[in-house]
Amino acid sequence: MKNVICQNKFLDKEHCGWIHFKVDLPYVLNWESDWNRYWLTLDEKGKEMFGCILRPPRIEENYLSCNRCGGSHKNFRDATDEEYDNIYGSTISGILDSTVDFEVRDIGPRRKND
Secondary structure, three states, rough: OEEEOOOOOEEEEOOOOOOOOOEEEHHHHHHHHHHHHHHHHHHHHHHHHHOOOOOOHHHHHHHOOOOOOOHHHHHHHEEOOHHHHHOOOOOOEEEOOOOOOEEEOOOOHHHHHH
């Protein structure tokens, strides 16, 4: 997996700079399918523990935006080795490859108060 860096504006910075790892569409579709199957096995307490009482997590919530600034996956570029070496504070997580077009679905709330 290739490391990518967020180029979205963040607070007073020109770009966010948060590092993620790039994933492809089959990876995120498989992730969502696995979550759907697992969610069906959970009781109410288990679903509550994951914060997903009404439905399982979706791609739109986990792979289409930066974990730091919330900016679009479309505004990422490959990170240099130097940028990757300076990731202190970043929680490395996956983000959909910026070249992939993903049609965002109306997914509804995960919890009763959302």
